Amino acid sequence: MNRLDNKVAIVTGAAGGMGEAIARLFAQEGAKVLATDIQEDKLKAWVSATQKEGAAIEWQKHDVASESDWQKVIEKATNLYGRIDILINNAGVYPPGALTETTALNDWDKVLGINLTSCFVGTKLCIPSMKSAGGGSVVNISSIAGIVGGNGPAYSASKGAQRLLTKDQAVELAKYNIRVNSIHPGGVLTPMTEFMVNLESSDELLRNMCPLGRIGNVMEIAYGALYLASDESSYTTGAELVIDGGLTAR
Numbered sequence: 001m002n003r004l005d006n007k008v009a010i011v012t013g014a015a016g017g018m019g020e021a022i023a024r025l026f027a028q029e030g031a032k033v034l035a036t037d038i039q040e041d042k043l044k045a046w047v048s049a050t051q052k053e054g055a056a057i058e059w060q061k062h063d064v065a066s067e068s069d070w071q072k073v074i075e076k077a078t079n080l081y082g083r084i085d086i087l088i089n090n091a092g093v094y095p096p097g098a099l100t101e102t103t104a105l106n107d108w109d110k111v112l113g114i115n116l117t118s119c120f121v122g123t124k125l126c127i128p129s130m131k132s133a134g135g136g137s138v139v140n141i142s143s144i145a146g147i148v149g150g151n152g153p154a155y156s157a158s159k160g161a162q163r164l165l166t167k168d169q170a171v172e173l174a175k176y177n178i179r180v181n182s183i184h185p186g187g188v189l190t191p192m193t194e195f196m197v198n199l200e201s202s203d204e205l206l207r208n209m210c211p212l213g214r215i216g217n218v219m220e221i222a223y224g225a226l227y228l229a230s231d232e233s234s235y236t237t238g239a240e241l242v243i244d245g246g247l248t249a250r
Contacts (some may be wrong), residue, residue: 006158010074012064018188060073083129094155120185138180144185182241
């Protein structure tokens with residue numbers, strides 16, 4: 001407990017799944033959290049319940065593809081808590097079954113805007129506050145799709161670029177003690193992936209998915225984010241933390 005005492009964190013895509021798990025865990029570990037998502041009702045419901053339990057957590061409706069929305073989020077976090085120490089770029093979309101030949105340019109642009117450009121804009125706007133605070137931690141929730149192919153052109157491109165954006169910003173921002181790292185989940189049960197698990201109803205298929213023989217859960221990603229957000233990882237930047245049950249080890 002208290003691994004994030006006196007830290008201020010923004011967590012995007014926090015209406016459910018990995019984002020919600022990360023935001024909840026950070027609050028439990030002593031952080032002051034601003035949870036954001038475009039799904040306002042879902043976000044507000046769980047944050048309001050958590051506030052009643054005494055957690056220092058607030059919410060903000062947020063389209064991560066919008067620079068003006070990002071400016072509102074940064075302003076709210078600094079007005080509420082005085083600074084920003086941690087940014088978790090978790091928001092993302094996954095178009096299942098996408099192929100190059102059938103992907104419209106508008107769909108390509110939408111995926112890259114949400115999955116990639118949002119990380120650039122969010123990190124850019126957080127830098128002044130982190131510099132003033134003497135440092136910070138940015139964690140980009142990428143995917144094994146940023147390492148291996150087969151997940152659709154726009155999604156794979158966005159996650160691969162997110163991986164390299166992480167490394168570039170890690171080099172650039174190290175002089176300010178701002179660390180930038182990425183997490184690459186494999187198969188994790190979230191609202192975005194539930195439909196795929198339902199399609200793959202066979203236990204054998206799930207067992208064969210990765211060497212550990214099961215699908216991951218959101219807390220396994222949240223604890224990885226906690227490590228990278230905390231001072232325990234003070235010598236870690238530009239790293240990619242793969243949490244995939246061994247899938248990419250083959």
